[in-house]
Every structure is written in structure tokens, then in C-alpha cells.
Amino acid sequence: MFSFFDKNKIEEQDISFLKNVICILPNRWNFLLEQINSKHIIGKCKNKHYGKGFYSLILNREYHDYSDYNYPELVTLSGILIWNKERQVYVEVQLDISFGTIIGYYFNSKYNSLDWHKICLNTLEENTCANHSNGKKNIIHFFLQKLSLEEQKKIDIGDINELEIGGNIYYTIKNLNDGDYIAINNAGEVFSITHTPFEVKMLSTSISAFFNKHRDY
Incomplete structure (x- = not known):
């Protein structure tokens, strides 16, 4: 995957x-x-x-x-x-x-x-x-304050994009390939977002749980 x-x-x-x-x-x-x-x-x-x-x-x-x-x-x-x-x-x-x-x-x-x-x-x-949306700024602040340096290296903090899909906001933390992403929402839940087929699928209830499950991520 x-x-x-x-x-x-x-x-x-x-x-x-x-x-x-x-x-x-x-x-x-x-x-x-x-x-x-x-x-x-x-x-x-x-x-x-x-x-x-x-x-x-x-x-x-x-x-x-x-x-x-x-x-x-x-x-x-x-x-x-x-x-x-x-x-x-x-x-x-x-x-x-x-x-x-x-x-x-x-x-x-x-x-x-x-x-x-x-x-x-x-x-x-x-x-x-130079201006982030407030949501994006909060997500970046969360990552910098709450994640260890090793965990920060596993995500693309500098490349975070805000996506609105079906009225929900997601923040990309990893560009998988050809426009597919791993993303997080404001509640801290982790999702995969793919376009062929188009799908938003929850992977974990928290980024910590996601890292624990996918240690080679």
C-alpha cells in the first residue's frame, strides 16, 4: 500500500x-x-x-x-x-x-x-x-510541538496542502504517488486520498496510532 x-x-x-x-x-x-x-x-x-x-x-x-x-x-x-x-x-x-x-x-x-x-x-x-489558512497554521504548529523529530521526518510538514472534499477539510502529510495522499483532518484522524478510483479512506484514529501500526512508514 x-x-x-x-x-x-x-x-x-x-x-x-x-x-x-x-x-x-x-x-x-x-x-x-x-x-x-x-x-x-x-x-x-x-x-x-x-x-x-x-x-x-x-x-x-x-x-x-x-x-x-x-x-x-x-x-x-x-x-x-x-x-x-x-x-x-x-x-x-x-x-x-x-x-x-x-x-x-x-x-x-x-x-x-x-x-x-x-x-x-x-x-x-x-x-x-506567505499566509497560511488558520487551519493549516494550527496543523503545522501541532506537528512541530507534539511530534518527535523522528516522527516529523516521516511526514512532509513543508508540503502540507489543504484540501476540501465533500465539505470536509483534510491536510496532506505525504504525497504517495501521482496525486494520491496520506492526509489528516482537524480531529487528528488519518486518511488515504486516492483519485483512481476516487476514495477517501480512514486509516487510523490518530497519527500516533498510525505510526505505531506502520513503523516502516
Whole structure:
């Protein structure tokens, strides 16, 4: 049930691409480079909420959690332009950074068509979303205050998203694969949320009980 990464393992060309993108950014983003390794980024999946070319990264926070809650909840770096040799046009790259950790990107082209010596950052924009909903803020506070450091490493605190399904609010704590999630509600109950077939299924009455049952999670 919890085989997260079978279909979407990260490849060396993905790692090289992300490193190259960060290297052309202003120096203040250089801290992201240490995050771009196959021990931390272990997969990627298509982000079906946004469309073609958008990817979410699957992170191994047990290896290392790079989250820094002094950074905004979400920063999107857009307007990163790289020359496409095949199409003879500039193509755009976007990076999504949550609490100082890169969590996703947009790129709708081929890696081998890029000319890294021909870039344009004149249109670079840094769009910041710094405000959580109160519910999300409370969930993050709960995790930071109540869970041990080892337990915190087992969930994606920096990647929590708020979902409303059937009038109920859920907060994602793990991106399983291809848009499926482990999530928690305001009562602390743990659920799996899948889209093929669409289903919300309770897994445990509390996150502590869930961890006790799934020690290899």
C-alpha cells in the first residue's frame, strides 16, 4: 500500500536539470543546490491540478529535512528563460519553493534541446505566498510541538496542502504517488486520498496510532 515511488523515480537528467537552473539564478538562491541530490529528491510526479509540464517532487525528509520556517510558505520563481535549440525560442522554467525547500517545478520541453549558455532572467519574478489558512497554521504548529523529530521526518510538514472534499477539510502529510495522499483532518484522524478510483479512506484514529501500526512508514 505504501510503495510510494515505483513509477516516478528521479533520474540523473532531472538532477542535472535542476542544478543547472539553480546555478543560473541570482546568488541568494544558491542554498538550494545542496538539496538537489538523489538521496533527498527520490521521485517526481505530474501535478494534475495545474496541467502539462508541472511536476511535484517526492522528497525523502528522513534523509534530511531542509525546511526553514523563516522562509515563506510558498515562493514561485517564474520567468526563467532558456534557449531551446530545436525550436529556436526561449522556453520557461518555474521553481516552487516551500519554507526554503524546493518542492516542484514547471518545464514543458526536452532537456537535451536546451542551450545553457543562452539564458534570459529579465523576466524573472519571485511570487510569494506567505499566509497560511488558520487551519493549516494550527496543523503545522501541532506537528512541530507534539511530534518527535523522528516522527516529523516521516511526514512532509513543508508540503502540507489543504484540501476540501465533500465539505470536509483534510491536510496532506505525504504525497504517495501521482496525486494520491496520506492526509489528516482537524480531529487528528488519518486518511488515504486516492483519485483512481476516487476514495477517501480512514486509516487510523490518530497519527500516533498510525505510526505505531506502520513503523516502516
